[in-house]
Amino acid sequence: MLTNQIGYYSIILGLIFSVLIFITSLKDLKNIKILNKKIFFLSFFQFFFVLLSFIALIFLFISSDFGNEIVFSNSHSTKPIFYKIAGAWGNHEGSLLLWLLVLTLFIFLFLLNSKNQPIKYRILTLVYQQIIIIGFFLFILLTSSPFNYLYPIPTEGLGLNPILQDPALAIHPPILYLGYVGSSIVFSASLAATTQNYISKAWAKNIKIWILISWIFLTIGILVGSIWAYYELGWGGFWFWDPVENVSLMPWLCLTALLHCVLVLEKKSLLSSWIIILSISTFILSVSGTFLVRSGVLNSVHTFANDPSRGIFILVFLFILILFSLIIFFFFKKENKDEKIKIFWLSKDTFILINNWFMMYFLSVVLIGTIYPIFLEVLSNDKISIGPPFYHKLIIPVLIPFLILMSFSQSLSWFKSKIDKINVKLILVFIISIILSFSIAKIAGSKNLYNSILVSASLYLFLVSIKDFFNRYKSYAQSISHFGFSLLILSILLNGILSTEVTANLKVGEKFIYKEGSIEFSSIKSYQKNNFKSIVGLFKIEDKKKNYVELEPELRIYNQPITITSEADIKTTIYSDKFLVMNKVKGDDYFNVRYQVKPFMIWIWISTFLLAFGGSLSLFRRINEK
């Protein structure tokens, strides 16, 4: 009870500090020479109180205090301690508190980290950030307080869906939030820079750190989410173009474009308007994501509790932010006179611009695919759902020119490149990749020309990025990230093209022989576990080359309520994943068996990790530069 009160009043205190910061900063803005020390204290206390209330919430979860409404509905006294803690942000209210915590932490760090920046710019960033923070404080207090209590106190909680009890899913939301919230700093800072007409090389240097932080966390957050989907959902895929997944992909695409543009600004002070637009869009897309996920407008596998009043709050807040940023952009943005410098066509800038156009294309495809069903339903009452074929048809063909242009751009320099620099080596590499991809196609027995071209293009990028490692003049960070990206595309493509799947209905003792090998259902065992009955099948699989694996998929029959979940068994090697899942055929001795071989699965995870790792290297270099 006391902890509950501490948590609740800490939030209110935090809000009071936000208002104080807002007022003091506005006052200071008029006549200022040095940054008021008071602002540091206020920001620190604001962060401190949000932290206190977050700790209070975690404490409530650890001590299983079911007097708290969200502990009651999301926890259970027998849950392992790790999931009790993770339960604190596994629900709507707690996750908003976490969001707020990161918001206040980041603005405090921003203040500490921007000492060499103009004071008015720093204070304005703080002011804009406070608008967002106050918005979230009000959202929590008015619609989703994590500290509602129940009386009389229930003796036991309702528990957490077993599918959500997974380590990957426990860390997935916080990481993703770090990414989303990082973009809020970019948003406020770019609006502040616009107001102060301070969009310059120095600004680019300062803001790039935040863009990188946000980008790295977003990348890892998406990666962890995909890993969870692959292992836990048991559909054998890692990306389903589910609206909630798309919602995290859109800010990522926008941020990737921004990351590259800011380099141009840093080197040449070009593209300033475009950078502001990208910064605004990234954050707006993040908040829209929150709106779409939390309001229950979307149909998705991610079922969250939804409440229309919350939806309306975020929606209104979102549109206030949009209007606000539009007004600032249109009334304060001054045309930068230096921007008249011509861009030489064969330089890095041109290719970064091209990269941006591609990113915007991908972004609009995903955006339309995600929100079109909502628009259609409101306007005409038709219900449609847009699935993977839509995205594949629109995105995959465009990948070919994208990959080839990306490979070219790596060998270009800033300013001018001479034509002869595009040398024989590159052409040679191109020919090698074409030959390689056609031989892969031959081995795989695929006669699809389109696939071969795709693989050639991504192999080309792959080889060029390897070549770049040996180029002393390049930064390792960039090479690693680009190498990671090429590896990612390559493994996704090969995974998609070379995956095989067999399904069969089998009884114990039966053997199923198909073109590529055989599956033998050798035995079945059943165990009684704590709250479910487990049925484990043993399957012996042999392929043409006499490679032998044993897989033991499991069926779990939970007793209350009676639900059957199937746990796939996955054997991972560096070449491929072998994935087997079984399901009971109703009223029969037969089991439905689905066996999949997914080549290069692990490389999808490794390459995404490399992508983020390259970003982190660049981040550390920037921090050390100071």
Place this chain on the structure above:
Amino acid sequence: MKNKFILPSLIIFFTFCFIIFYNSLENSNSYIPKDDFDTKLPIFNSKDFFSKKEISSQDLFVDNDYYILNIWASWCAPCRKEHPELMKLSKNSSIKIIGINYKDNLKNAKKFLNDLGNPYSTILIDDDGTISIELGAYGVPETFIINKQNKIIQKFRGALNTESIEKINLILK
């Protein structure tokens, strides 16, 4: 680049988006499985709240044309809110309200009824929540209307409000 028309047209565009999203909130499509009306009431056994005697559901739903089955608990705040509506319904002697006391502490539950009144003709104990799960309940409170043939003809999730009371009255008329 800064054309006079860009800002107004952008504002109009975003206002349009706002209206669409605002409307979409109303036909919010959360993932609730289809209501399975007209399903037969499962047969279950339980103890009476006061006498602790064993009762089978088969003996309970026999005489009346309609029964109201209400799942409640003393710790559940919405139950407290809907309780006056149940009290009002119970004044009509032709209606039988059967309560299912969900995962509750007996003392607290009795205090709850003493404070707010007892609208139920019979109360069954559901200690571990199995009966409620068999009934297909999502949480507490939940209210079912059951007809003579022991079929569930209407379900109300969450606290009853004036709208759901109107619906109930319409059915029971």
